[in-house]
Amino acid sequence: MTGDAERHRAKMEKRKAAQDAEVAEKTIEKGLLIVNTGPGKGKTTAALGLMLRMLGRGRRVACVQFIKGGWDTGEKHAFESFGDRVAWHTLGEGFTWETQDRARDVAACEHAWAKAVELMADPSLGLLVLDELNIALRYDYLDLESVVAALRARRPDLHVVVTGRNAKPPLIEAADLVTEMGSVKHHFSAGVKAQEGIEF
Amino acid sequence: MTGDAERHRAKMEKRKAAQDAEVAEKTIEKGLLIVNTGPGKGKTTAALGLMLRMLGRGRRVACVQFIKGGWDTGEKHAFESFGDRVAWHTLGEGFTWETQDRARDVAACEHAWAKAVELMADPSLGLLVLDELNIALRYDYLDLESVVAALRARRPDLHVVVTGRNAKPPLIEAADLVTEMGSVKHHFSAGVKAQEGIEF
DSSP: OOHHHHHHHHHHHHHHHHHHHHHHHOOBOOOOEEEEESSSSOHHHHHHHHHHHHHHTTOEEEEEESSOOSOOOHHHHHHGGGGGGEEEEEOOOSOHHHHOOHHHHHHHHHHHHHHHHHHHTOTTEEEEEEETHHHHHHTTSSOHHHHHHHHHTSOTTOEEEEEOSSOOHHHHHHOSEEEEEEEEEOGGGGTBOOOTTTTO | OOHHHHHHHHHHHHHHHHHHHHHHHOOBOOOOEEEEESSSSOHHHHHHHHHHHHHHTTOEEEEEESSOOSOOOHHHHHHGGGGGGEEEEEOOOSOHHHHOOHHHHHHHHHHHHHHHHHHHTOTTEEEEEEETHHHHHHTTSSOHHHHHHHHHTSOTTOEEEEEOSSOOHHHHHHOSEEEEEEEEEOGGGGTBOOOTTTTO
C-alpha cells in the first residue's frame, strides 16, 4: 500500500469509528412529524418518495391533498399499482385564485382535515401525507391550534408528512424533522413550462 | 355575497389573471437537468418521487447509485411493482469511511458513471437519477469537466436528476433547476435513529 493510500485508510478508519459511535447513540424509535417547507421544489415529491419507501416496507400509506384540485397527476396513476395499500384523497378545489371563493376554500379544507383525522385513527397506516396543509393554515382556513394539537396527539408510531410553503412556527415546534427547500435556480425563470412527469 | 367575500373574489380574480399570464409566457419544453443539493433531507426522496411521477406517465426510468452500497432499501422493493420499467443500479460500495480504500471508491464511481453514460444513450428512458453523483464529484472520484460535458450533451428530451450535498458550481451552472435542501430541525439530534420506511 502506498503512503497516500495508507493515510486515506487511517483517516477513514477514524471517521468510521466516529460515525459508528454517533449512530449507536441514537436509539429512539418513533413516528416522526415531518415538515417539508420553503419556496423551492421537492416538498411534495419528497413526500411521494417516502410513501414509496414505506410501501416497499409492506406498509399502507395515505395522502390527503388540501389545496390541489382534481388535476390528473402522474403519481395518482403510479400509485394504482399498489391497489388498496394507497389511499389518495384529493379534497382541495384548486388554488385560492382558482376558486375565488373563500367560503368554498374553507369548506374544502375542513372536509380534508376531517379525512385526515379519520386516517390518523387507522392503525394499519404507516405514513400519512398532508399535502399543502401549510397553505390551509397560512390562510387561516383551519384552526392552527387544534390542528397542531391533533398532530401531537396522534398514535406514537404514525409518521406524518406536512407539506407547503410558510410552515407556521407552532407546527415547526411540534415537528421532529423540518426541511426548508430553497430555490437556487428555477427553469420557469428561463421560460420553460411545467412538464408532464416532472411537475405533474 | 358579503363585502368581504366580494373583495376576496376580486383580489383572487386579479391574482388568477396574473398567474395565467405568467403560465402563458412559459412555452419551452425540454429535458431538465435537476440538482438536489444541500445538507437537509429530501434530496434522494424527491428524486424517487419524480421517478414515480414519470412512471405514472407511462415512461421508463432509471437510477444509478454512486455511493450507497448494497443496502436493502424500501424503494428497491417498491419499484419491483413496475417490472422492467425501472432500472436500478446500486454500484457504490458504501460511504468512503466504510470502504476505507480510495482506489476502490474511484473504481466503483467509474463503473457507475459508465452505466450512467450507457443509460443516457437509451432513447426509451424518460428520467435518469444519478444518486449521490455530487459526492463522487466532490471527492474527485470522477472528472468534473467530462461529467458536466456529458450531461450537457445528453439528448434534449431526457430529464436527469443529480443528488448529493455540495454540488459543484459548474454543475449548478449547467442545471435548469437547482434546489438546496436546508436542515431546520433533525430528529437525529434528539437521539431518534434512522427508521425503516423513512430513512431506508
